[in-house]
Amino acid sequence: MAARRSAAATREEIRAAATRLFRERGFTGSSVRDIAAAASSDPALVIRHFGSKELLFLETMQLSFDDDRLRDVPLGALGERFVEALLATDDDTRRVFLALIQASGEPAVAARLAELHDANFVAPLRARLTGTEVDARARTAGALLAGLLYSLWVVDDGAALTADRDGLVRRYGALLQAVIDG
Template sequence: MVRRTGAETREEIRSAATRLFRERGYARTSVRDIAALAESNPALVIRHFGSKELLFLDAMQLTIDDEPLLDVPPAEFGERFVARLLADDDVRGVYLALVRGSHEPQIKERLRTIHEHTFVGPLRARLTGPDADLRARLAAAVVGGLLYALWVVGDAQLVAADPRELVTRYGALLQQLITPDGRA
């Protein structure tokens, strides 16, 4: 067995944790399982990350602010955002892992932070009018509803629907919230 550096061990643990949390969720993934997949010792998992919860938070990152979508004019945002969201398996895996672990206070707070800083805040900053905050929050709720129906509940009709139709219809719904009466 080749001896790894501390940084290599840490990265192997993070990689193993990411895989298992996405596949099994937070509750069904143990520190021992992570250590076994990383070919490491459970004590090293805790030494590098402090706790299973902290490792989860480190491994499960969800951001869209590095996406070009936030540069899309508000009048075109709806369909483009839904299309991007549905095409990204990484978003699905992280979203499901976070939802599955949301009974843990720090994970629930991470979901809240993602909601506020990754979607609501950047969108609100691009909107005008006295109801910009409400429109951004309603848009986030609509997106959350779609993700819940598809990925948590597994609504068979929606899962089987033509993705282009979902993008068109859900995109139009999202767009109506963002730009009612054509205003940004």
């Protein structure tokens, strides 16, 4: 007879299975039954532990951009460095971003995307900017950064990246720097 798992162990196995499936298949491509099967669990336990597939998705699809490497960058060089940092993000970040975008028709996911956009792009820039229209400039810069990710990861415009990465950093960095500088 197999040993029973603790509730905490079951919850963690469900969470790990959901994380993997959501990153591989997205929100709509991962059913509660699929998640339960991958966790060697019962679908009812998925709901018991997380409430709904959407709540499980929101708990597992965390996205954060490490802006520590940008803290000591002089403001006049921040545009290019921010673009370089975005282009250096790992595949795991890309998968989470895509899963969130694909599920953005769900109101709670759309709200999470707005929070993540503000926390990862707008707030770090807002904290560094001075002068007039700080919030508007930070939001515009955030939109430019999100647009770059959309082009590269959603519509897969790899030609923009592979043709001339340094040129892309210079061109996009200059656009971003113009907004940062105001």
